[in-house]
Amino acid sequence: MARKDQSVAPKERVNIVYKPSIEGAEEMVELPLRQLVLGEFSNKPSKLPLEKRQTVSINKDNFNQILKLHDIKISTRVLNRLSNNKNDYIPLELKIQSLHDFEPDNIVRQVPELKRLMELRNALKSLKGPLGNTPEFRRKLDAIVKDPTLRDKLLKDLGIEDKKEH
Numbered sequence: 185m186a187r188k189d190q191s192v193a194p195k196e197r198v199n200i201v202y203k204p205s206i207e208g209a210e211e212m213v214e215l216p217l218r219q220l221v222l223g224e225f226s227n228k229p230s231k232l233p234l235e236k237r238q239t240v241s242i243n244k245d246n247f248n249q250i251l252k253l254h255d256i257k258i259s260t261r262v263l264n265r266l267s268n269n270k271n272d273y274i275p276l277e278l279k280i281q282s283l284h285d286f287e288p289d290n291i292v293r294q295v296p297e298l299k300r301l302m303e304l305r306n307a308l309k310s311l312k313g314p315l316g317n318t319p320e321f322r323r324k325l326d327a328i329v330k331d332p333t334l335r336d337k338l339l340k341d342l343g344i345e346d347k348k349e350h
Contacts, residue, residue: 226254248282256280266297 200215220239224230230237242250257279264272278294279285285294292298328334 226256248284251283252281264297266301 198217200217201212202215203210203212222234240250257277259275259277261273261275264274266274274295274297276295278291284290289302292302328338
């Protein structure tokens, strides 16, 4: 059974508790944890001195808006594991506008070499789809072969002449 004066926050967190002594009240009050972090996180030089800069309040509700507002870009290069050359690098220019931009699929969309591979992968998956269901594919193929008009259309689309024996 939890006591009234125990905190539900984990022990690792800094908990500030005080006892008010107003009119004999002995109830302990836990203060919320607030932090002020100073730093230059936009990676852009600022002409304003530190003491004249405005503070930015960041919370879970406006975090993505703040990221988008600061127009954060990551420029780097990584080892190219797609080529056999051990000294080949891929230049990266990643735009960060939300936390979702750190997800693997969104990073792949911003790297042209990886994006092409992902498009090829998706094309192969879509090709495999009809072939993966072999009985259904076989029935459709049989229907095309048995129907002369569909068969002629297929042969024409494939560029194959229907050689009829005389």
